[in-house]
Amino acid sequence: MIVCLQSIVSSSKLSRDGNEKRMDTSHALKAKASADDEHLSAGIGKSTIVDTVPPSPPSSSPTTASPTPPKSHISFLLKKQSSLAFPSTTTLTMSSSNAPMPYATIGTNWITTSWIHACNQVPESWTLHSVYSRSQSTASTFAAQHNCKTTHTSLDSLLADPILRAVYIASPNSLHFTQARQCLSAGKHVILEKPATCTSKQLDELFRLSKENNVVLIEAFRHIREHNFLHLHKLVNEDKVLGPIYGASLPYASYSSRYTNVLNGETPNIFSLDFGGGALVDVGVYPVCFAVALFGTPKSQSYTPTICATGVDAAGVGTLQYDNFGVALNVSKAYSTSSVVEIYGEKGTLRVNGTTDISSIVFVDAKSKEEKELADEGKCLKVTKPDVNMEEEVREFGRIILEGDEQARQRLEELSRAIIKVTESMRRGAGILYPADQEEV
């Protein structure tokens, strides 16, 4: 305990924020103590540890000052990422050493497998340390699949492990908030699958907690870290290949086999109001994130849903309103589209194969109709289904945490805050309300 407390004070001394930071830290002390108490009283003893990764060496404490974080969402992604100013500590759990981070997983479905496979491609940043599931059998099976020797059926137990530095959370949406809160309070970095939380209030609270505990919280949007998305961003915002932007059409509609369950009278989590489900927050966040990352935060937004038997939106169409153009969204888990992404401008149209896994960016000249492929060939990383490509995000999130790149982290935080505000407004405006909408955080 003493080490932990000292480490936070140490972090406070390193911070650039003066009194405000120290105020936050005083709250952190209480929260941290409380969390550790919980570990002592309830956590320890519920883990099944066969072996552990050796502790990381003591961290260095980079003090390079970062430039002021950019205000414009348009510049979220392409700012020079040279800052090393993210505050770090000297504890094991808070180390910013360059050693790979021992991480745990919460959730045992295909997306978690994808995450682990991606981390395996970036061994300099990530090492799978432990697996959590409420069921020992599920945890053991999943851990065995990934050559992981430590499992937990209690979050307290998982988080009491001082070697553990980060947690990847891919549980049902409605569990994200309480699980992330517990992880952050325990001083672990959190990579939280999208949608991070059910409400913007919850996200505010998680970011507050992450700062209080001097750890990183990142929402796992994989697509905006892809090489060709960043390339597209540059084409549109720096090279201005389209000239002034006139609009975009961002379809993300694919029939989900779980919608068959809905038609059969069942309520899968992702189609459940109680679990924070629905097409907008599940798949709609991809185009919303795509638009916010590319064009900035819209002035306003609207959504017309198709509500299914479970009460959530199985599909919907919407618009993001910008200063002089609109972005059309078509999101669905109940039907499929053959339409591709298009971005329109004065000079022509950019036809992109999708909002994720971009392998083709065709510029079509407005007048001549001539076409030219602009994507960087061979830069769309391929993975074996059912995996999805998460390598770039895994690499970047690892870098941000290990290098303490506060500027990059701040941009992702702003992006996540903007996205949840957009989707929350669309969702509530369409009358889709979660239990979390009624709750005080």
Next chain:
Amino acid sequence: MIVCLQSIVSSSKLSRDGNEKRMDTSHALKAKASADDEHLSAGIGKSTIVDTVPPSPPSSSPTTASPTPPKSHISFLLKKQSSLAFPSTTTLTMSSSNAPMPYATIGTNWITTSWIHACNQVPESWTLHSVYSRSQSTASTFAAQHNCKTTHTSLDSLLADPILRAVYIASPNSLHFTQARQCLSAGKHVILEKPATCTSKQLDELFRLSKENNVVLIEAFRHIREHNFLHLHKLVNEDKVLGPIYGASLPYASYSSRYTNVLNGETPNIFSLDFGGGALVDVGVYPVCFAVALFGTPKSQSYTPTICATGVDAAGVGTLQYDNFGVALNVSKAYSTSSVVEIYGEKGTLRVNGTTDISSIVFVDAKSKEEKELADEGKCLKVTKPDVNMEEEVREFGRIILEGDEQARQRLEELSRAIIKVTESMRRGAGILYPADQEEV
């Protein structure tokens, strides 16, 4: 004059509407007299008549009662069209004989040429009688191109011709209202190119006038008369191949060469507020009409425009809100799309090649992804560019007028009224205001 007055009284006696109809007719007498006076004082003498079509034989006066017009917009198009109840008269101008109708054209651009070519395919209904243009040279050239021997440079002169029975109007949008008003007041049937008017008030007034003068006013939406659109309507609404409808995506976006003029600082009519231009009313009416004809009148609608230098919308995205689904619109004259029309339902997606000139309707099964072509092969009529296919509408509008099919006419009136209300709401909601918006009709 006496013949005309008697004919209207005669029409009144034939009407099914009793007192209300007779009240209308009393107004008609004044309007008709006034219009005829104008012809006597200003009209005659401005025509250049080389030859004329012989007068039509006296009409029969069908009295078969029609069923009550359907209330639902969904049934606009597919109701049995057997009614012959449209009131007719015994005058030359008001004849419902089966002889081809001598018609005039207002407007001399490519769409008018298309119309004439289509009429030439339906000689049993239509015969080109005279051509109007403000410029004698333009009128003469255009008339010569179409083997027409009569030209007019004055509307009064054009309309004073008792042989003339119908006028096709394809002038700049903002002129439609006053020209149509004059034609209807003169007792001529009017086929008015879309968009019929700048405002719903103007359209109300034209329909009122058409009834007062016992003539037909039809807005020329060509696409919903096409064989494969009617087939699609049946597939969706009668055969219910999609099951419950989940939404639709209706793009209509194609770069217009006249947008190059806008970029060069000019203001072509179709990009002019004064002329009632803009992408929504010019091309957006196709998908709006498509949606209203297929799904009925939306509950509400919204539009996010891209305003160009001339003040109109060069493009925009919008949504039509229905009870449990939305229809996404993407309309543009400033950029092009490669996306096609899609209609979504519980059973799958119908992928249609466009809102006009439908040659392909592919059903894609939601679960199996199997595809099946459902369009009627060979039923998409081909014409030589720059013509567009107008044959079905020309045939149907001719039939409606000649057979006096009041039920079919009424459905088209309801459709036009619904469409202008939708586009007017979208346009005004987006702050695009025409001079006509400030005017009392």
